[in-house]
């Protein structure tokens with residue numbers, strides 16, 4: 001099979017992994033055709049965020065979409081009737097270097113179906129990263145998906161070459177994993193995450209330790225393939241962040257696959273659910289919220305409004321917050337005020353009394369913020385905070401739901 005054909009199959013197969021923000025760029029050439037100079041269409045180039053927050057382009061591919069496992073939700077499962085392909089490690093190295101030299105990419109995101117055994121597959125993935133770093137002096141970004149059942153030695157070796165490692169938890173609960181991916185072992189996933197955490201922390205704690213996955217570890221959870229509610233999903237994420245110090249949990253809305261099992265739902269969950277989970281996740285990581293505050297036990301996130309606004313509307317007794325006196329933690333809970341806004345506000349108020357016009361200069365959505373704050377202006381928020389129609393006034397029109405990730 002031609003390399004280009006393999007690339008088409010294995011880039012397409014990788015698009016189900018959410019750890020990159022998009023599954024493929026659609027860069028049109030000046031001629032408007034997909035094959036002209038600069039076209040990356042069908043070539044698996046995605047955009048992801050580096051640990052330092054930069055948006056980077058990655059070649060996102062599978063080493064192979066052959067797999068000896070039969071996870072029901074996966075298009076690459078053993079029993080799936082899809083076209084299969086397999087790169088050699090040398091081919092992946094050649095492609096990565098070729099794209100890198102043409103400035104198409106700044107790094108590689110490499111995952112794989114499981115071939116022969118977890119150890120054999122992991123050896124192949126490590127080999128790619130090792131060749132790139134040691135034989136070709138590659139200094140670009142490398143994100144390796146690791147196989148949780150692979151030996152600890154191989155995981156430890158992967159961390160020497162990769163910037164980030166990830167192990168997919170796949171489903172939010174152990175019973176769901178047992179039911180939909182019976183060959184996977186939740187205990188092995190947790191043990192591998194624990195080992196990676198220790199190695200990452202050891203490397204960070206001493207400059208004498210060899211570099212080990214400086215971008216930390218991440219995971220992916222499929223949303224909507226089982227019946228776990230949003231509280232269950234967020235509670236699992238919370239445990240992963242606190243127990244294994246994960247850098248990111250990625251949420252991937254289940255997408256129905258051809259000839260899918262009857263154990264799976266017939267349709268995908270609303271895409272906005274994935275979006276709301278990312279917003280809720282953000283609240284846990286940067287805004288001091290607990291999973292239980294964002295959504296009650298057994299509950300689902302409100303799809304119409306963002307989770308911080310939803311929380312504020314049911315906790316109106318905690319508002320209005322005085323922007324001139326409140327602590328940082330309280331300010332972070334004001335709908336429409338992000339971390340940067342709050343930090344700038346704290347700095348401004350050292351020199352002057354903050355008024356609404358100052359908030360306007362910080363580019364906050366005044367209509368959203370004003371009901372929840374008091375400023376040095378005559379009382380503005382109090383009158384609207386108790387209005388029964390406040391939710392309707394603040395809820396975005398449906399077309400706006402897809403716009404900002406967070407506000």
Ligand code: SF4
Nearest residue numbers: 067069071074077113
């Ligand atoms: S092990 Fe991975 S690639 Fe294989 S069937 Fe399961 S999810 Fe798919």
